[in-house]
Amino acid sequence: MVYREELIGKLMITQKRARNGLRQSLEELPGSLIRHVAEPNMGREGLIKLWFGEPDVPTPQFIKDAAVSALDQDQVFYAKNRGVPALREVIAEYATKLHGANIDIGRITVSGSGMNAIMMISEALMSAGDNMVVVGPVWPNCKETVRIMDAEPRQVALKLGDDGRWSLDIEKLFAACDERTQAVFINSPGNPTGWVMPREEQQAVLVECRKRGIWLISDEVYIRLAYESDLPLGRAPSFLDIADPEDRVIVINSFSKSWSMTGWRLGWITHPMDTGQGFEKLVEYNIANPTTFVQYAGVTAIEQGEPFIAQTLNRYRQNRDIVVQRLSAMRRVKLSHPEGAFYAFFAVDGMSDSVAFAQKLIDEVGVGLAPGLAFSQDGEGWMRLCFAADTQTVSAAMDRLQSILG
Ligand SMILES: Cc1ncc(COP(=O)(O)O)c(C=O)c1O
Incomplete structure (x- = not known):
């Protein structure tokens, strides 16, 4: 009886292994869709990269x-x-x-x-x-x-x-x-x-x-x-x-x-x-x-760090205001209002494949964004733009997006 239980235990363990010997749950884990879009395009010249969520300025x-x-x-x-x-x-x-x-x-x-x-x-x-x-x-x-x-x-x-x-x-x-x-x-x-x-x-x-x-x-x-x-x-x-x-x-x-x-x-x-x-x-x-x-x-x-944080908050607020003003005026965009963090998250009318659309934006207007699908199925049809960048870069990105979303 003990032997049988041991055997069942082993079988269960075997079932939870992937072919390469790693746990099945690891095998099934999705990779990051943000990186899926960004990594092959990282070296592209002239691209405005607003895909990752990080501040643009180095550590003070x-x-x-x-x-x-x-x-x-x-x-x-x-x-x-x-x-x-x-x-x-x-x-x-x-x-x-x-x-x-x-x-x-x-x-x-x-x-x-x-x-x-x-x-x-x-x-x-x-x-x-x-x-x-x-x-x-x-x-x-x-x-x-x-x-x-x-x-x-x-x-x-x-x-x-x-x-x-x-x-x-x-x-x-x-x-x-x-x-x-x-x-x-x-x-x-x-x-x-x-x-x-x-x-x-x-x-x-x-x-x-x-x-x-x-x-x-x-x-x-x-x-x-x-x-x-x-x-x-x-x-x-x-x-x-x-x-x-x-x-x-x-x-x-x-x-x-x-x-x-x-x-x-x-x-x-x-x-x-x-x-x-x-x-x-x-x-x-x-x-x-x-x-x-x-x-x-x-x-x-x-x-x-408090003066740095206060200064950063002001800078991001300025960028947020530009992004909100420009994106909400674009015909194909339904923008959710960012009250905090440093992202604009918006739906694009007529778009149902955010990964393909992210690539299209890279190829056609030179702006790198994160696909909404990266944030779950509920995010499909949406894009995320990180506005923790300098104000000129954010404005330039808006000009470029206008030609596709305007
Ligand atoms: C919601 C949220 N939590 C946690 C983190 C993790 O930040 P870090 O690991 O750099 O401290 C991030 C980074 O993007 C985030 O967006």
């Missing part, structure tokens, strides 16, 4: 200097799993000030990027057969990490109103949950939608998650990029403004977008105190620790 010099100085001081060895104390302290202070709520250092774990944080959260919460309900369209990586765990991401689509603004149907969100739902995943300000979730809706979702005992995962990597906010520092509302420390809430943050540090790979999560040890183990078994000298650059970024 004072942050680079801090990294060099950390290297000179030999901050090149292994460090604590959950981050060097200096960085965790500074993050806790920053978060406490930003959210007007006491965020204890014990709730902060530094990660090797926002992406690494998203993967660790999936590893922490998802078992095979579980599901995570994800508000979309959204950056695909938020869902694919769930699939890696042999669990199911369930997308609930935002609705676009006649005013061009997105809204979330909270009843629909929770109707998608069942007894295998471990978490709800929300990204606001949203990539690719530019949606900013209002405070009252955050409150309603938090209350319902509490009631159901499920986790609330909030991806707030664009929190400092909100264009219509009346909050101090012009930032978006956060679940950390309203959650209690012991709530089952995990918030993802990153140095990539606000401090122009995409290539450095540094982020952090804020989580309940009693989950710190769990995340400590996950950091150990994923990356052992985030890069040591990079973390010291992170300290300086937070301590001295």
